[in-house]
Amino acid sequence: MNVAIRYAAGSDIGCSRENNEDSGYAGARLIAVADGMGGYAGGEVASSTVIGSLRSLDTDAPIDDLVGALGRAVAEANEKLRIVREERPDLSRMGTTLTAMLWDGRSVALAHIGDSRGYLLRDGELFQITQDHTMDELLKAEAEQQGGTTDPAETSRLSHVLYRVLDGREDREPDLRLREARLGDRYLLCSDGLSGPVDPQTIYETLTAEADPARAAQRLIQLARDKGGPDNITAVIADVVEAEHLTEPEVPLVVGAAAQQS
Known part of the structure; x- marks a missing residue:
């Protein structure tokens, strides 16, 4: 059976930020979230550059190697960041997370770098399908390999310190x-502006209760705001449906900083 996706996307500045450094995209073949960083304007440029670069994947042209195509596209986006950094020294500290999925009707490729997240709701259960590239997660993994444990105070302090992002430098390989x-x-x-304030149980309940993707995305964004909205908040939702049930093609959605650049 050939499947397609019904999608929605939303982004909000949150309650504490002066500008939105998140970018999101949702189309028939591609969904993606990027959370930019690097000071005033830097995060906006980084996330919108990466999303703008990846948009070329959202095409009806057949793709033989989904994972390879997505990996090459991420590398090309990182190269564009390198060029921007060279042209604008004031943006030398910019970078962005990226979580993206590329579809072909039967399979889906996932690319992930940073601490934005991907979740899957399947058969009544919620799964986190990405691993945060934060120092606390790295320390936990190393401790598990050695059969030990980590200091909770230390891991809490490092929970927002990223060790892998897209920033135009070499060896920025996504999962x-x-x-x-x-x-x-x-x-x-979603960006961590959603997954930080809103716990997995609430995410699960919202995704289960709201059948419409757009309402579910907006409800999650509002929940993050209700929790204080300490960061920018972006959510992209995709439902896997029978292709023949989509009678009309949906318009691609661009949200956040990338919407201001397009």
Whole structure:
């Protein structure tokens, strides 16, 4: 059975920021969230540059190697960041996370770098399908390999320190994997402005209760605001449906900083 996605996207500045450094995209073949960083204007430029670069993947042209195509596109986006950094020294500290999924009707490739997140709601259960590239997670993984434990105070202090992002420098490799596109699945990609304030149980309840992707995305964004909205908030939702149920093509959605640049 050939499947397609019904999608929605939303982004909000939050309650504490002066500008929105998040960018998001949702189209028939591509969904993505990027959370920019690097001081005034830097985060906006970084996230919008990466999302703008990846948009070329959202095409009906057949793709033989989903994972390879997505990996190359991320590398090209990182190269564009390098060029921007060279042209604008004032943006030398900029960088961005990226969580993106590329579809072909049967399978989906996932690319992830940073601490934005991907969630999967399948058969009544919520799964986090990405791993945060933060120092606390790195320390926990190293401790597990050595059969030990970490200091909670130390890991808490490092919970927002990223060790891998896209910033135009070399060796910025994302996690890449191929997944099955299963009918009935619901995916959520979000910045940490959502996953930070809103706990997994609340995310699960909202994704389960709100059948419409747009209402679900807006509800999650409002929940993050209700929790104080300490950061920019971006959510992209994709429901896997039978292709023949989509009678009319949906318009691609660009949100956040990338919407201001396009």
